[in-house]
Amino acid sequence: MSWRGELNKYLASAYKNWLIAKRNVFTLFELFFWPMISLLSIGLLTRFLQVGPDMVSFLLVGAIALTILQVAQIDVAYVLLFDMWSKSIKNTFIAPVESYHLVFGALVFGIVRGSFVFAILAVVSRYLFGFDFLAGGPLMVAIFLSGVFAVAAVIGMTVCISILTFGQKADVAAWSLSGLILLVSGIYYPVDVLPYALQVVAKAIPLTYFLEYYRSAYIPGSYNLALGATLAAAYLILGLILLQISIERARRTGILLRLSE
Amino acid sequence: MDVPAIEAQGLCKSYKSFRRPRSVVLKDISLKIEPGEIFGLLGPNGSGKTTLISIFSTLIYPDRGRLKVLGLDSRKSRDAIRKVINISTAKPNFPWSLTVRENLRHYAMLYGMYGPELSRAVADVMDAFALEEYRDVTFEDLSTGLKQRLALAKAMLNRPKLLFLDEPTTGLDPEMANKTRQLVRSIHEDGISVVLSTHYMPEAEVLCDRIAFLRKGVVVALDTPQNLKGHLRLGERVVIVYEGPADLSRLKEDPGIMSVKSEPGRAEFVVDKSSESLDRIVKQFSKARIKDIAVKEPDLEDVFLELAR
Numbered sequence: 320m321s322w323r324g325e326l327n328k329y330l331a332s333a334y335k336n337w338l339i340a341k342r343n344v345f346t347l348f349e350l351f352f353w354p355m356i357s358l359l360s361i362g363l364l365t366r367f368l369q370v371g372p373d374m375v376s377f378l379l380v381g382a383i384a385l386t387i388l389q390v391a392q393i394d395v396a397y398v399l400l401f402d403m404w405s406k407s408i409k410n411t412f413i414a415p416v417e418s419y420h421l422v423f424g425a426l427v428f429g430i431v432r433g434s435f436v437f438a439i440l441a442v443v444s445r446y447l448f449g450f451d452f453l454a455g456g457p458l459m460v461a462i463f464l465s466g467v468f469a470v471a472a473v474i475g476m477t478v479c480i481s482i483l484t485f486g487q488k489a490d491v492a493a494w495s496l497s498g499l500i501l502l503v504s505g506i507y508y509p510v511d512v513l514p515y516a517l518q519v520v521a522k523a524i525p526l527t528y529f530l531e532y533y534r535s536a537y538i539p540g541s542y543n544l545a546l547g548a549t550l551a552a553a554y555l556i557l558g559l560i561l562l563q564i565s566i567e568r569a570r571r572t573g574i575l576l577r578l579s580e
Numbered sequence: 581m582d583v584p585a586i587e588a589q590g591l592c593k594s595y596k597s598f599r600r601p602r603s604v605v606l607k608d609i610s611l612k613i614e615p616g617e618i619f620g621l622l623g624p625n626g627s628g629k630t631t632l633i634s635i636f637s638t639l640i641y642p643d644r645g646r647l648k649v650l651g652l653d654s655r656k657s658r659d660a661i662r663k664v665i666n667i668s669t670a671k672p673n674f675p676w677s678l679t680v681r682e683n684l685r686h687y688a689m690l691y692g693m694y695g696p697e698l699s700r701a702v703a704d705v706m707d708a709f710a711l712e713e714y715r716d717v718t719f720e721d722l723s724t725g726l727k728q729r730l731a732l733a734k735a736m737l738n739r740p741k742l743l744f745l746d747e748p749t750t751g752l753d754p755e756m757a758n759k760t761r762q763l764v765r766s767i768h769e770d771g772i773s774v775v776l777s778t779h780y781m782p783e784a785e786v787l788c789d790r791i792a793f794l795r796k797g798v799v800v801a802l803d804t805p806q807n808l809k810g811h812l813r814l815g816e817r818v819v820i821v822y823e824g825p826a827d828l829s830r831l832k833e834d835p836g837i838m839s840v841k842s843e844p845g846r847a848e849f850v851v852d853k854s855s856e857s858l859d860r861i862v863k864q865f866s867k868a869r870i871k872d873i874a875v876k877e878p879d880l881e882d883v884f885l886e887l888a889r
């Protein structure tokens with residue numbers, strides 16, 4: 320198969336997600352409403368608390384990371400969720416595609432949407448709160464966003480794995496994973512304020528390191544980007560392997576048919 | 581290229597669930613489907629037709645048994661198999677908000693098509709299944725018949741050598757069902773092997789070269805429609821309700837009449853073809869007053885009653 324054919328197997332999911340998003344008014348909520356709510360509420364909170372510029376940057380970076388994470392993870396999960404909701408799973412899994420085509424294809428669209436949200440929030444926060452999201456330069460922003468997108472892909476895959484393993488209603492359990500990440504990876508407070516046990520968990524989440532790295536542009540501090548990147552890559556590979564296993568298992572148990580009923 | 585479309589040996593499948601005990605759905609299915617054949621899987625609800633088609637198409641895997649699809653081992657060459665088969669599922673479903681054309685483009689991409697080849701494949705199937713006019717209609721706005729046609733069109737996108745059709749006419753009105761049967765025949769004329777499931781006996785009879793009867797996960801009969809009807813002595817049923825005298829002894833010798841059952845005022849004949857023997861039957865009632873004549877196609881009920889004996 321030519322590389323263009325192979326590329327199209329990936330882009331198929333991005334194409335589908337884009338078309339569905341385009342025709343769904345609630346996409347506007349995902350892209351504008353919720354990101355704006357989160358930016359404004361955190362931004363205004365910093366005013367109310369009259370915190371200094373360090374704190375403002377700390378909190379706004381956390382808010383933007385969480386927002387982009389949520390936008391992008393849902394796109395990856397959508398690759399299976401849309402098929403399940405429209406009962407067309409059989410049509411996808413009869414085709415000669417692998418789990419990585421589906422995941423990375425959907426991630427492409429998630430990256431487009433996430434970057435779009437980042438751009439909007441960057442502009443708005445500059446005007447409203449005088450905060451510059453690009454202070455660390457374009458490379459730093461790109462590295463930070465890559466980290467967020469990698470974590471988003473892992474969460475999206477976890478949603479898919481749960482559904483394939485436990486059935487349709489299991490997606491709820493998987494969504495709580497982003498709640499856990501909110502709690503422990505230092506979105507709104509430094510990881511050191513956590514109880515020791517949770518600090519250990521935080522150290523295992525790559526987002527923690529990417530946040531520390533990005534924040535170092537505003538508040539001098541140490542960070543371990545290499546560890547974060549290694550962890551992210553390891554989770555991505557592990558996620559793909561587990562996803563592949565859960566698809567094969569769903570084919571053995573017949574859950575794959577149940578999901579399209 | 582004379583490898584069998586399907587070679588199955590000892591396929592077994594059971595489903596287990598949390599609450600209920602493991603249910604056995606297919607028991608030791610062995611069969612061979614010739615290239616270029618239209619093969620029918622006929623059986624009542626829950627007999628395992630969808631499960632068997634899903635196994636043949638590598639959507640799900642059997643618990644036990646060996647399967648070759650177009651000569652390819654179903655364990656070792658799944659990707660190669662998936663490239664040359666396709667399926668139209670029972671109750672066709674596609675992403676709702678995508679139009680006919682977008683849906684077809686999306687699936688063509690999943691098959692690794694691109695550029696002009698992709699556009700041509702999409703245009704070809706829209707043309708073959710008369711969907712051009714609806715190209716910009718979203719899936720949710722299509723009628724049931726058009727959804728079925730889209731499912732067939734999607735199933736032809738990759739020009740498969742083997743096509744699976746799970747209940748292609750269920751839910752369609754008689755006219756649409758007939759059109760769909762014509763489409764299936766035209767697909768078959770291109771040399772494509774077809775495996776289709778149905779619980780509608782006349783459909784299997786007009787479309788299929790051979791039929792396997794599935795019952796509770798077991799193939800209880802497998803043959804051409806003609807042979808099956810012959811062996812099972814299944815034919816059309818002519819029921820005559822009458823008053824007065826009638827001599828039925830001659831009809832019992834008639835080669836076109838497979839069985840005669842009579843009780844006072846009512847006679848029931850099983851005939852090969854009613855169009856050929858109806859006249860001879862009715863003539864025996866010339867001295868009687870006929871109150872009612874009914875001609876009934878054999879249906880699955882009859883088949884299973886017969887097979888259960």
Ligand SMILES: Nc1ncnc2c1ncn2[C@@H]1O[C@H](COP(=O)(O)OP(=O)(O)OP(=O)(O)O)[C@@H](O)[C@H]1O
Pocket residue numbers: 572573574575576577595596597605623624625626627628629630631632670779
């Ligand atoms: N994924 C599944 N998990 C558990 N049980 C299943 C699953 N799919 C089917 N079954 C059960 O297996 C049996 C056979 O189902 P199958 O769908 O293969 O039959 P069918 O002949 O296609 O029936 P129908 O005419 O209703 O389509 C049924 O009793 C059904 O309830």
Ligand SMILES: [Mg+2]
Pocket residue numbers: 629630631670746
């Ligand atoms: Mg079925």
